[in-house]
Amino acid sequence: MSDTFTIGGDLEVRRLGFGAMRITGKGIWGPPDDPAEARALLRRTVELGLNLIDTADSYGPEVSENLIAEALHPYPDGLVIATKGGLRRTGPGRWPRDARPERLKECCEGSLRRLRLERIDLYQLHSPDPAVPLEDSLGALKELQDEGKIRHIGISNVSLDELERARELVDVVTVQNRYNLAHRHAEEVLDACEDADIGFIPWYPLATGDLARPGGALDEVANAHHATPGQVALAWLLARSPVMLPIPGTASVEHLEENVAAAELQLSDADLEGVAASPRGRSRA
Numbered sequence: 001m002s003d004t005f006t007i008g009g010d011l012e013v014r015r016l017g018f019g020a021m022r023i024t025g026k027g028i029w030g031p032p033d034d035p036a037e038a039r040a041l042l043r044r045t046v047e048l049g050l051n052l053i054d055t056a057d058s059y060g061p062e063v064s065e066n067l068i069a070e071a072l073h074p075y076p077d078g079l080v081i082a083t084k085g086g087l088r089r090t091g092p093g094r095w096p097r098d099a100r101p102e103r104l105k106e107c108c109e110g111s112l113r114r115l116r117l118e119r120i121d122l123y124q125l126h127s128p129d130p131a132v133p134l135e136d137s138l139g140a141l142k143e144l145q146d147e148g149k150i151r152h153i154g155i156s157n158v159s160l161d162e163l164e165r166a167r168e169l170v171d172v173v174t175v176q177n178r179y180n181l182a183h184r185h186a187e188e189v190l191d192a193c194e195d196a197d198i199g200f201i202p203w204y205p206l207a208t209g210d211l212a213r214p215g216g217a218l219d220e221v222a223n224a225h226h227a228t229p230g231q232v233a234l235a236w237l238l239a240r241s242p243v244m245l246p247i248p249g250t251a252s253v254e255h256l257e258e259n260v261a262a263a264e265l266q267l268s269d270a271d272l273e274g275v276a277a278s279p280r281g282r283s284r285a
């Protein structure tokens with residue numbers, strides 16, 4: 001299976017990317033304890049050859065995007081920064097939705113300014129808003145695309161029905177839903193993405209670190225490959241589909257390096273089946 005995927009037909013990325021949500025303060029609120037360390041971590045992602053960084057205006061809010069620009073602008077050729085809009089932040093751990101067209105346009109303008117970009121390569125609707133017709137939210141993104149402010153449109157936290165409706169309205173190039181070895185209820189959305197060659201970005205790829213902890217069902221396979229449980233969980237994701245684009249998040253350079261090395265891990269079919277059938281892999285919660 002290729003270790004790259006081409007988003008929207010023209011953005012070739014390494015399939016293992018980086019999620020930049022964890023470089024903010026506790027509760028994804030405010031600045032991190034050590035902003036210089038966060039900037040060094042971001043520079044290390046690029047040194048390691050990663051070229052897909054996922055962020056959102058709501059991470060901090062604004063903190064994650066500002067750190068990315070401070071650390072990496074002017075951006076190296078081929079670096080794809082995927083950001084999102086359509087949520088508000090009202091406090092640590094609080095994320096009310098607001099995907100009204102005027103709000104999405106405001107979010108996008110803010111992201112362009114903070115990221116110091118004239119056009120965002122991949123702009124994602126963070127979540128459909130039950131108070132706003134999907135047609136209106138995506139209509140706003142289409143207008144931003146027509147104005148040249150965003151290159152490609154992605155969607156996040158969608159059902160299969162919402163994906164199908166979205167595809168009638170705009171050219172959807174990625175879907176970002178929660179998916180990992182222990183949480184697989186997005187399976188049918190993933191299959192639909194694979195059929196249509198749409199990138200699938202699984203958030204919580206390590207189940208917020210739970211799958212990276214030793215002492216569980218992944219240990220046996222991990223030990224046999226001189227790897228860690230987290231690397232096995234990421235290698236399983238990469239093997240699950242050629243459109244899979246995991247974006248593990250971390251605030252630690254050591255964990256980043258370990259996660260990147262997971263892309264080199266080759267698991268046998270028996271390993272993959274065993275891992276998928278393990279107690280951690282069986283839950284569909």
Ligand SMILES: NC(=O)c1ccc[n+]([C@@H]2O[C@H](COP(=O)([O-])OP(=O)(O)OC[C@H]3O[C@@H](n4cnc5c(N)ncnc54)[C@H](OP(=O)(O)O)[C@@H]3O)[C@@H](O)[C@H]2O)c1
Nearest residue numbers: 019020021203204205206207208209212248249250251255
């Ligand atoms: N679209 C959405 O609604 C949505 C929602 C949530 C997240 N996301 C995106 O998805 C990305 C990934 O999600 P996530 O960061 O929340 O969850 P995750 O990648 O499943 O797990 C991150 C957690 O795992 C730990 N971790 C990472 N690598 C590790 C390793 N090698 N060994 C041990 N622990 C490790 C991290 O702690 P350390 O810092 O200590 O390494 C962190 O607490 C986010 O950064 C964000 O870009 C999107």
